[in-house]
Amino acid sequence: MSTPEPNKKRDYSRYDQMSTSELEQLLRLDFQAAERGDSDLDAILYISDLLAKRNSPADTDSAWEQFETKYRPYAHGRSLYDLDDGQAPQPQPAVPPAPPRFRPVRLLRRMALLAAALIACLLGAMAVAQAAGVDVLGAIARWTDETFVFVPAASGPPSGTSFDEEELAQLHASLQPLDMEGRFPTWYPEGFVPGELEVTELHSSVSAHIVFLGEDCVYTVVVQHYTQPQTNTGIFEKDDTPVEQYVHNGQTFYILSNLDSLTATTYDGEFMTMINGSLTREEIKAIIDSIPAPSSSLEPEQLRERLAQEGQSLYFPQIPEGFEPTQSQYYVDPITEELFWSQLYQRGEEFLIFGVTKHAGAPDNIYEKDDTPVEQYVYHQVSHYIFSNNGSTTAAWMVGDTEYYMFASDGAVDMKALIRSAYEAV
Amino acid sequence: MGNSISDEEQITTLYRDMYGRMVAYASSVLGDPHLAEEAVQDTFCLFCVKADTTLRHENPRGWLMRTLQNVMRNMQRHRAAMNRLIMRSLQVEHLEELLVYDEEDVDLLYGDLAARADFQLLKRVVLDGCTMLEAAEEQGITVEACKKRVQRIRAYLKQKLADF
Numbered sequence: 001m002s003t004p005e006p007n008k009k010r011d012y013s014r015y016d017q018m019s020t021s022e023l024e025q026l027l028r029l030d031f032q033a034a035e036r037g038d039s040d041l042d043a044i045l046y047i048s049d050l051l052a053k054r055n056s057p058a059d060t061d062s063a064w065e066q067f068e069t070k071y072r073p074y075a076h077g078r079s080l081y082d083l084d085d086g087q088a089p090q091p092q093p094a095v096p097p098a099p100p101r102f103r104p105v106r107l108l109r110r111m112a113l114l115a116a117a118l119i120a121c122l123l124g125a126m127a128v129a130q131a132a133g134v135d136v137l138g139a140i141a142r143w144t145d146e147t148f149v150f151v152p153a154a155s156g157p158p159s160g161t162s163f164d165e166e167e168l169a170q171l172h173a174s175l176q177p178l179d180m181e182g183r184f185p186t187w188y189p190e191g192f193v194p195g196e197l198e199v200t201e202l203h204s205s206v207s208a209h210i211v212f213l214g215e216d217c218v219y220t221v222v223v224q225h226y227t228q229p230q231t232n233t234g235i236f237e238k239d240d241t242p243v244e245q246y247v248h249n250g251q252t253f254y255i256l257s258n259l260d261s262l263t264a265t266t267y268d269g270e271f272m273t274m275i276n277g278s279l280t281r282e283e284i285k286a287i288i289d290s291i292p293a294p295s296s297s298l299e300p301e302q303l304r305e306r307l308a309q310e311g312q313s314l315y316f317p318q319i320p321e322g323f324e325p326t327q328s329q330y331y332v333d334p335i336t337e338e339l340f341w342s343q344l345y346q347r348g349e350e351f352l353i354f355g356v357t358k359h360a361g362a363p364d365n366i367y368e369k370d371d372t373p374v375e376q377y378v379y380h381q382v383s384h385y386i387f388s389n390n391g392s393t394t395a396a397w398m399v400g401d402t403e404y405y406m407f408a409s410d411g412a413v414d415m416k417a418l419i420r421s422a423y424e425a426v
Numbered sequence: 427m428g429n430s431i432s433d434e435e436q437i438t439t440l441y442r443d444m445y446g447r448m449v450a451y452a453s454s455v456l457g458d459p460h461l462a463e464e465a466v467q468d469t470f471c472l473f474c475v476k477a478d479t480t481l482r483h484e485n486p487r488g489w490l491m492r493t494l495q496n497v498m499r500n501m502q503r504h505r506a507a508m509n510r511l512i513m514r515s516l517q518v519e520h521l522e523e524l525l526v527y528d529e530e531d532v533d534l535l536y537g538d539l540a541a542r543a544d545f546q547l548l549k550r551v552v553l554d555g556c557t558m559l560e561a562a563e564e565q566g567i568t569v570e571a572c573k574k575r576v577q578r579i580r581a582y583l584k585q586k587l588a589d590f
Contacts, residue, residue: 027451060445066559067471081468
């Protein structure tokens, strides 16, 4: 590829091995950094070029024709999205200096680590947190540039009120025709009074919202149902506080700060939920936590049937005696159709998690481990990787495009026997 | 004259070289290929208007990428602000009474119709995620006219909602 200032001393080949989603995440993180002038344009161009090559080729001829006939004739030196009055200062373009020739790449490397940490929260860290007895629903994900951990939320929930039965019944009756029942929070912080449910029908979406009025503050809950496929669901303004991801019922809520307000939002490809207003982080998380768990769950037999429809077997281990199933997670990504399923078993203080990820693309689960060696255990012509992580043991292996994993508290199970048992029933 | 033809050739070459990767970059940041394409087209418009200097910049590709970042940031900022404006408008008890332009302006004799039409346009651009061009083509107007109408309703709502 041609970079703006070719420089043979800089090697970007490490990006070649990264997945598309990791590269896209890097670009987004760099974009945030670019506001502070930290962007590495050479690296960005290299990554963008990689992505352009991986995607289907852009129709440059059509784009050029559109540019010449529909955009350029009306160009007059101000961006289309520069909507301020004529007297307002021009926001762009900022003519950049030539990229520095020996710019340190530490920032992007740190971002790569951060991207990996974000991916890790998908399964590894979340499952460990559950396994360790920390209720994910009441835990806060925290990370720095180098580490990612779950820690228990502040002691005791913030005080507030749940909708009473009559209010809930009313709310559900209004939301049911919109297919939104079960998507609204059922709790609100003390001092707020819920307003009426308002429904707005737009061209390609239906939104329902409730305004909660406090003494001198307000917050809003909006659930938007996109009735046509969307690739863009709006843009949220935020300040430079890092975005926090908060997982509830298998859905990731992004918590954004903007001056004196917080927004939490999640989108599953069809429904978008937004909670916005003058709330503390603890309050907004408690509101999120009050969204009921989805009624859909998947029993192991249903999972087996689902995989069988795609010509795959389910290698389910023989769960040792005394372990009882407690929490289960089941989620199908509406866009990629990746399937995530896991089941937590508990026997007193001991835990065992068995999980399956049916990938749509390259596997990208990342597991936490300590510095002890990884043991490779070959059985049934499959390599199983067993490693420890500070008090727990993990086993992970691939069968076709399906990734299996087990976490167990140290000493709770014989991991190899458990692996062998998975093949006996098939 | 010869110089301007040469400039045109340079612009075409640069466009063809950079378009794909700029769209890939913008799509990653914005999460929407259509908005990404519009941001790239917008960036090239700015480049062309200032071609006398941008083409002679020591690093035109760097200029394009940096300007694309600014365009996207601007786009995000304004779309988020307009999103809030719409949300606030929708909370107004009698929205239809709010949506009436000042009839002293001769262009807006039918102030209520114009305001409602502009509000729909604003919602298409902000809530439905349409590009300016998509919204413009639905209305049979140019992107510039679309921008002016969005600007008009935005300024109007900002002023009116300040009273609430």
